[in-house]
Amino acid sequence: MNKIDKKFYKALKFLSRRTTPEILDSLLDGNKKKEFRKFIPKEMDRTLQLYKYILFEPPAQYIVTTDGLQFLRELEDIKRKDLTLIASVIAVIISLVALAKSMGWI
Numbered sequence: 001m002n003k004i005d006k007k008f009y010k011a012l013k014f015l016s017r018r019t020t021p022e023i024l025d026s027l028l029d030g031n032k033k034k035e036f037r038k039f040i041p042k043e044m045d046r047t048l049q050l051y052k053y054i055l056f057e058p059p060a061q062y063i064v065t066t067d068g069l070q071f072l073r074e075l076e077d078i079k080r081k082d083l084t085l086i087a088s089v090i091a092v093i094i095s096l097v098a099l100a101k102s103m104g105w106i
Helices: 003-016 020-028 030-039 042-050 066-103
Strands: none
Touching: 003 030, 003 042, 003 066, 020 030
16 A cells, blocks of 8 residues: 555544544544544545545534545555565465475575
């Protein structure tokens, strides 16, 4: 996953775990706003709204839209594939070391 995707993933994951009233309260409270801005900088906030991944509509229970959830799922899939690739490489290295030991090369 590249840097931009990591930022989107971090922001969407943070927003998906909270309800609209929680987010709106955190934007009004000074201490909570710092935590909010730690995960979602202003530029990211605008970008997510531009692509309609989030909507600040008070009647809605959650801020993340269906498009935002779909994008979050795609990013989670990318992250899972990255971890699978790393695990596969480690497994191959362990297998090669075991093969070399059994053949007496090491």
